[in-house]
Every structure is written in structure tokens, then in C-alpha cells.
Amino acid sequence: MKSKKYSEVLLNQFKKKGFKAKNFDNIIESKIIIERSGELFKKSLLSFEDDDGKNFSLRPDLTISACLHYLKNIKRGEYKYTYFDQAYRRTFGKESLVRNQLGCEIIGSSSKLADKEIINLIDSSLSKLIKNKTVIKINDLKLFNSLVDSLKLPLRWKLRLKRHFWRPEYFKALLSRLETGSDLKKNIFELDKKAYLKMKKFNKNQKIAGRKITEILKRFQKKISEPRSNIDGKKISKIVKEYLKIDCKLKDAQQTLRNFEDKHNLNLKLGKFNLFKLDIKNKDVTFSTNTGRSVEYYTGLVFEIYKKSKNTNLASGGRYDNLMEILGAKRKIPAIGGAINYDNLLKI
Amino acid sequence: MKIQVLKIGIPSKGRLKDKSLSLFKKNKINIKSIKRSYISEIKNFKKNEVVFSHAREIIERLSDGLIDIGISGFDLLNESLPGIKKNIKIYKHLNFGFSELVVAIPKDWIDVQTIADLEEISFNFKNKNSGKLRIATKYPNLTNDFLTSKGVTQYKIVNSLGATEIYPFTNQSEIITDITSTGSTLKANKLRILKDGLILKSSACILLSKKSLRDKNKKLLLFKFLKKIK
Numbered sequence: 001m002k003s004k005k006y007s008e009v010l011l012n013q014f015k016k017k018g019f020k021a022k023n024f025d026n027i028i029e030s031k032i033i034i035e036r037s038g039e040l041f042k043k044s045l046l047s048f049e050d051d052d053g054k055n056f057s058l059r060p061d062l063t064i065s066a067c068l069h070y071l072k073n074i075k076r077g078e079y080k081y082t083y084f085d086q087a088y089r090r091t092f093g094k095e096s097l098v099r100n101q102l103g104c105e106i107i108g109s110s111s112k113l114a115d116k117e118i119i120n121l122i123d124s125s126l127s128k129l130i131k132n133k134t135v136i137k138i139n140d141l142k143l144f145n146s147l148v149d150s151l152k153l154p155l156r157w158k159l160r161l162k163r164h165f166w167r168p169e170y171f172k173a174l175l176s177r178l179e180t181g182s183d184l185k186k187n188i189f190e191l192d193k194k195a196y197l198k199m200k201k202f203n204k205n206q207k208i209a210g211r212k213i214t215e216i217l218k219r220f221q222k223k224i225s226e227p228r229s230n231i232d233g234k235k236i237s238k239i240v241k242e243y244l245k246i247d248c249k250l251k252d253a254q255q256t257l258r259n260f261e262d263k264h265n266l267n268l269k270l271g272k273f274n275l276f277k278l279d280i281k282n283k284d285v286t287f288s289t290n291t292g293r294s295v296e297y298y299t300g301l302v303f304e305i306y307k308k309s310k311n312t313n314l315a316s317g318g319r320y321d322n323l324m325e326i327l328g329a330k331r332k333i334p335a336i337g338g339a340i341n342y343d344n345l346l347k348i
Numbered sequence: 349m350k351i352q353v354l355k356i357g358i359p360s361k362g363r364l365k366d367k368s369l370s371l372f373k374k375n376k377i378n379i380k381s382i383k384r385s386y387i388s389e390i391k392n393f394k395k396n397e398v399v400f401s402h403a404r405e406i407i408e409r410l411s412d413g414l415i416d417i418g419i420s421g422f423d424l425l426n427e428s429l430p431g432i433k434k435n436i437k438i439y440k441h442l443n444f445g446f447s448e449l450v451v452a453i454p455k456d457w458i459d460v461q462t463i464a465d466l467e468e469i470s471f472n473f474k475n476k477n478s479g480k481l482r483i484a485t486k487y488p489n490l491t492n493d494f495l496t497s498k499g500v501t502q503y504k505i506v507n508s509l510g511a512t513e514i515y516p517f518t519n520q521s522e523i524i525t526d527i528t529s530t531g532s533t534l535k536a537n538k539l540r541i542l543k544d545g546l547i548l549k550s551s552a553c554i555l556l557s558k559k560s561l562r563d564k565n566k567k568l569l570l571f572k573f574l575k576k577i578k
Contacts, residue, residue: 034504039492039501039503092430159471160468160499163471170497177464195456195458199456208456208457209516209522210519211457211469215472216457220458223459
């Protein structure tokens with residue numbers, strides 16, 4: 001009963017603000033998801049093959065379902081979705097295969113008004129259900145990219161750190177590698193120089209297992225010419241770790257980051273970020289650089305809402321400006337969304 | 349009382365079969381000569397049945413308790429799904445069937461030496477060809493666990509049933525993971541193992557069904573038999 005009441009209250013709140021409740025397809029073609037996440041996510045899919053050998057999966061996530069619905073039916077302009085439905089994932093015995101997902105998405109808008117709307121709407125709707133106050137944690141993942149861009153690192157390392165920011169455990173291992181300098185040793189390449197000189201005489205357009213000779217030679221040259229010995233891995237790792245500990249009130253965030261910039265002689269290009277001017281109704285907002293690192297497709301603003309007294313996560317979300325293209329859009333379609341942590345909400 | 353029959357699984361072909369039979373012979377466990385049949389029995393032990401099966405099948409039958417004890421590869425046990433693996437106990441690692449599951453790439457990819465390189469070029473595949481780096485393997489689960497733990501996520505598994513080494517040169521995949529004991533087959537097929545590309549070291553193992561171990565009488569019979577194997 002509680003579940004029904006809560007979902008009705010939340011959906012009504014979202015609908016009042018112009019969000020449309022839609023039913024999404026239960027089954028989606030697996031390759032759409034594999035194109036996005038590779039084999040990593042495939043493990044969690046509940047999949048089956050049809051008579052033609054095509055692989056399908058039960059929908060694993062309703063944000064993806066909303067995006068696919070937009071691509072098929074809406075195609076252009078801003079569209080606001082809300083939903084309360086089931087998503088299905090293999091959990092290897094840890095949790096239920098079926099997850100209730102309640103959320104809202106604004107697809108087709110890059111405006112900071114949309115950012116503000118999603119955060120304020122979810123937060124105020126939750127406030128109608130729980131007596132306790134909520135606290136919001138906020139971050140912009142592009143700030144991390146800006147930090148990495150201003151570090152003295154070879155491009156390959158910059159890309160690596162950005163690519164794996166959303167996987168905290170592996171990211172930690174990457175930083176250790178950076179500290180110990182165990183990544184690239186020049187003598188490794190000496191061994192292949194002979195092969196390199198031989199390959200230079202090959203037909204450059206010839207392909208070896210999908211890669212052109214020119215591509216292989218170019219990357220080899222780039223690797224041996226990069227100034228590896230000039231990397232102060234320990235120093236850089238220390239800066240990154242210090243950055244990831246920044247946790248302050250949103251109103252103090254810009255100054256805190258400026259101090260951080262000055263201390264390490266960096267340029268984070270803070271003027272580019274709207275985050276500091278975001279008009280959030282709830283004044284209990286924390287800026288935390290470590291927030292929003294669990295979902296691969298987030299690209300910018302991310303947020304998490306907690307019940308203040310017990311620090312229970314009630315909702316989370318963020319901007320995913322590249323997902324629509326990965327799912328098949330021919331042009332960039334920015335989007336932002338958020339989901340209620342329904343199980344936690346029911347426990348309160 | 350129900351008569352207990354000990355069911356023993358032995359690989360049905362190849363070196364694993366030969367070495368398993370040698371192990372039994374060495375321990376004076378005499379299996380009736382079978383010629384073409386896949387079922388036999390041990391002459392000098394209580395009621396029993398010897399089943400010759402594919403090494404992968406032995407793992408599955410141990411899991412569902414249709415076989416009480418079997419010999420199979422550590423690699424195959426680890427490749428099986430968690431729900432199967434949890435029903436099997438490793439009794440002993442044997443001194444044969446040694447092999448390594450490795451990541452192998454075309455030897456002429458001279459710019460790729462480590463998994464970190466592989467991770468980097470896998471993104472190039474994504475960006476350039478709007479596709480994925482394809483990895484042929486008979487071991488998709490072990491390959492997935494290994495690569496994702498090393499940060500490689502942008503790839504697609506191509507399931508292989510055999511002759512995996514030729515996949516990169518017949519446009520069926522770009523790289524492979526495969527079992528090797530000396531590395532000579534990989535080398536002969538112009539492939540090279542990545543410097544940090546060892547996924548798993550394997551050997552043959554004596555495996556027990558946990559379902560059989562839960563049956564008191566079966567357990568007694570099982571350990572009586574195991575005493576014979578030194």
C-alpha cells in the first residue's frame with residue numbers, strides 16, 4: 001500500500017510539471033546496449049535469442065528505455081518523461097532480478113534550467129513524502145576533465161584517467177600505476193625496433209587483424225617519443241587524490257576550487273561552469289568531487305539526494321549528453337534525468 | 349537400504365583421458381577394458397560406474413550430482429557459471445594437464461605490449477570503426493572477468509568452438525584468448541601473448557560433487573575411493 005501511495009504521489013508531482021508518463025518496450029535488442037557498454041554490462045542482461053539468432057534482453061534500465069522511446073517516437077525538441085515500472089538485471093544471487101524504477105527525464109535540452117528543474121522537482125517531491133529534511137550532493141564531471149587537461153601528463157594518460165573516472169576501484173589501481181611509473185618502460189620498445197624497421201617497408205595500407213600498418217607504426221612512434229621520464233607520477237596522483245577529497249558547501253565551491261588551483265598552479269577554467277550559479281531551492285547543497293562516479297553514461301552535472309538525519313540515499317541522477325548518439329541518434333541530443341531510490345524510500 | 353553406486357567421470361578423449369587412466373593404473377585402480385563404449389567400471393572397487401564424458405560435461409554433471417567424483421580442468425571449472433561452480437569442491441590439483449589461458453594478439457601489432465595498450469586501442473576501434481574490438485574465445489566468462497578487472501570494457505566476445513588461433517586472420521575477430529601449454533601453436537599462427545596477458549594457470553583436478561558429499565553413505569564411499577589415489 002505504502003509503495004502504491006508513494007509512487008502515485010511522485011508520479012502526480014512529475015505529471016503536474018508537464019512530464020508525460022509512458023510505457024516502454026519490455027524487450028530491447030541486446031546489441032544496442034552492448035554498443036554502449038561493451039561486454040561489461042552484457043553480463044547483467046537477461047537475454048535470449050529469437051529464431052533468427054538475434055539476441056534480445058529484458059530492459060535493464062528505464063533511462064535507456066526512455067531514450068529509445070524518444071528516438072522512435074519523438075525525434076526532435078524537448079520532451080519530458082516520467083515512469084514507474086520494472087527493470088530487469090541478473091544479480092548473481094545478490095538482489096532481486098526485478099527492480100522498481102521511478103524517475104523522470106528531460107530529453108532534448110541542454111539548458112541549465114532543465115538541470116535546475118530536475119533537481120528541484122525530485123527534491124521537492126521527496127519532501128512531500130518524508131518528514132525529514134533532505135541534503136543534496138552535487139558535482140560536475142567535466143570539472144574532473146578540466147583538472148586532467150591542466151595536468152602535465154601525456155595524452156594517453158589523460159584519456160585513461162577520464163575514461164575510467166566512473167569506475168572508482170579501477171581508477172585507484174590506475175593512480176597506483178601512475179605513482180610507481182610501472183606503465184611504460186623504454187627497453188620494452190627497443191625489442192620491437194627491429195620489427196618496426198621491417199614493417200616500415202610494408203604496404204602501408206595493408207591491414208593486420210583490422211588495423212592498418214600506418215596506424216600501428218604511428219602509435220608505436222608516438223609511444224616511444226612521449227616524454228615518459230618527465231612525468232612526476234607521484235605528484236600528479238597526489239593532486240588527483242586531493243581533488244577527489246573536496247567536499248564543501250556549494251556556495252563555497254568556487255572559492256575552494258580557486259584555492260586548489262592556486263596551490264597547484266592549475267587552470268580549471270571555472271568560468272565555464274554553471275554549477276556554481278545553479279538556483280537550487282533546498283539550501284543544504286554540498287559540492288563533492290567524488291559524487292556521481294558509478295554510472296558510465298553521465299557526462300556533466302550529477303546529483304545525489306540524501307535523507308539528512310540518516311544519510312540514506314533517496315535519489316540520484318545527472319546529465320547524459322552523449323547517450324542518445326550512442327543509442328543511434330544521428331545528432332547530439334542532450335538530456336538529463338534522475339531516479340528515485342525506491343527501495344530506500346519505502347524503508348523510511 | 350539403497351545400494352550406493354559411486355559414479356566416476358573421466359574425460360573421454362585426448363591427453364586428459366590418457367593421463368587420468370594412467371593415474372588410475374598407477375594407483376592399481378583397474379578399469380575394465382571398454383573399446384568404443386563410454387561406460388565402464390572399476391573391477392577392484394565396490395559398486396561403481398565409470399562414465400567417459402567431455403571435460404566440460406563432467407563439471408555440469410558434478411554440479412547436478414549425477415556424477416560423484418570426476419577429473420576435469422581447473423580452467424573449465426572456473427569458466428562455469430557461479431551457480432554451477434558453487435556445487436563443486438576441488439579435492440586435489442593433479443600433476444598433469446598443465447596449461448595457461450592467455451590473451452594473444454597478432455605478433456605484428458608491435459605497439460601493443462600490455463593490457464593497458466589493449467585498453468587504449470579498443471577505444472580506437474570504437475571511435476573509428478563504430479564497432480568493437482572482437483575477441484574470439486572458448487572462455488567468455490574468464491575473459492570478461494579478467495579484462496574488465498584490467499579496465500578493458502570496449503570489446504565484443506566472439507564465441508569460438510575450435511581453431512581459435514585463426515580467427516584474427518580470417519576476419520572473425522581481432523584478438524583471441526586461448527589455452528596454451530608451450531605457446532608454439534600461437535607462435536605458428538603469428539600470434540603473441542601480451543606481457544601481462546596471463547588470465548589463469550590451470551591443471552587437471554579431482555573434483556567432488558557437493559551434493560554427493562551431503563549424502564553420508566555416499567561420502568563414506570567417496571573417501572574410501574579417494575584413499576586409493578596417492
